[in-house]
Amino acid sequence: MQLKNLKDQVIVITGASSGIGLVTARTAAEKGAKVVVAARNEEALKELVNELRGNGHTAIHVTADVGREEDVNKIAETALKEFGRFDTWVNNAGVAIFGYAMDVSNEDMKRLFDTNFWGVVYGSKVAVKHFKERGFPGALINVGSLFGDRGTLIQSTYAPSKFAVHGWTESLRMELEKDNVPVSVTLIHPGRIDTPYTQHAHSYLDKQPIHKGMLYPPKAVAEAILYAAEHPKRDMYVGTQAKALELVGRIFPRFTDRLMERFIPPTQYTNIPAKPREESNLHQAGYGLHERGINKGWKRSNSMYVKASKYPIFSRVIIIGFGALILANIRRNKHNTRKQIS
Template sequence: MKYRLKRLSEQVIVITGATSGIGLTTARKAAQRGARLVLVARNEDALKQLNFELTKKGSEVLHVVADVGIEEDVRRVARSAVERFGGFDTWINNAGISIFGRNEDISLEDQRRLFQTNFWGVVYGSLAAVEHMKEQGGAIINLGSEVSDRAVPLQGMYSASKHAVKGFTDSLRLELEADNLPISVTLIKPAAIDTMFVEHAKNYMEVEPKLPAPIYAPEVAADAILHAAENSKRDIFVGGAAKFVSATAHYAPGLMDSVMKRFMFKQQQTSIPARDRTQNSLYNPGSDLQQRQGYSGHVFESSLYTKASYHPKTIATVLAAGLVIAAWWRLRETAPSREEPDRAYLPEDGQQEMPGASYASY
């Protein structure tokens, strides 16, 4: 079902996880296009700095310190948006975190915490948005992942949370459509994105984790999110690699299992000894105001497949080419390659085109 959504310049947009990665990139792009923003994150200092940055450029911004895993915090975000702007038109559930390690090694406390943010944060945000949008309509945009369709080893609970986000998002969309409510519900499924995803994740492995290529820029994901804010879309794959993974998992699950077992363990591990396990953002906010971590290899700054998906009539033309390219980049990772540099030498925000998270930041 299609709904008429406002132009970004006419919208009030709520963004969770707004101080890092995809959320930060989306906030800056939305501000450039004239949207009024409600920025949500746990890091108060980073929120204040971002508020100042965008306000100085002429944007109308409200920031709210909140943990999306706490229902009352999320409801307070909605109330604050209504009090400041009279309401909101788009709610983007972007906040997320990951854990690297085998399922049996990860504490149940950490697994529950991940789910509290990645899944319950989406539930709380979506239901708060529905409550407000029933009359005037709007868009709910949830950040899933390519692992919403295909689980990967060493990120088992993250994969499970993104599967859960997909199930909730799809069921919510059906219920709203059955009631003829003018609310668009979109699931965004990014491939690996160069954000602070690895930096923020908790790591149980003996070496530092990494994301498997191909890697896309956070701007590709942000553009997809903002497209969904103006155009009702069921789901959007960010990067041809994400579509390739989803399609292969659906049509050849056994083959995908074999590929995952052979390559995906190595592709998520470096040879760099693991840092102190307490250095993560699972329970407390970490370093923020960076869009990208600074992946040492090639980063795709655009995606032909994703752009084509905005226009269904042209997608068949580029689908085959996009899937071939994605497959080639996946297999390319199996060849020997130099390790990523130690994080101490990663570029800081501002040294290159802005930084952000992968396999989602989602």
């Protein structure tokens, strides 16, 4: 399947008012693409479009809540009215809840699924419909999560929504491939990304949600997204941690459970009091035009895994080598344990 060069594309990006979506929109515009940015924060979108146009780029905005099907249809209609087509559709919009599963209300969980899952479904359907009707290849890119490959604690309502996105994406890809529909379907698997995600989150914790540990820049996710817009890719992992968690969790599920139960909770909150829930972006638009958050840890400048993924043979060598190291380490630990017992 041959996809267009970015400079010849019209790209739709949801969740474009902050974080990954904002960086992806800016980067796509810099590379010559015409961008259609969508989010709930109209003021931020207007400012973003003015910024892009001021730099000589082509951009329009659509104020939309992707949890509403009619709003997603409006995004597509606006793109078609302005440009006559779109070539890539990026389902990026997302919200988060930090809290233990039994504490989160069903109402809040349903609202999270409206955005994180149903928004992807609505966007996928409208994009596929357009690509089928025009009969020319296009790219559908869905942004998942490392917690869509592996469950977690505290974000235990967010993770299932991303599991659903992963399952939807894989199933849709197979159906389209079986029927020879000209759509490249890519699932992005970001690791922990340094965006305002945690500041926007709806928190059931007394302490403020935050990312701690190894963090990747939003530009690394944008790099993966825009590479997939030009090159048909099944999956793009952002950060070795995303691939490692998926791999280890699949091979050693109980070991991974215990490891996460012990180490994950303290990496998801800080000691300052949590913001009031009414300030979150779960039920309303959050603040916009911030690429980064207040997260703490080792902030990487890029993702070598993304760069390696552009060269599949090199990427497979890395995966095999990493898996071999894990197996060797586990066998060594078991051997040492037996020697101590004996």
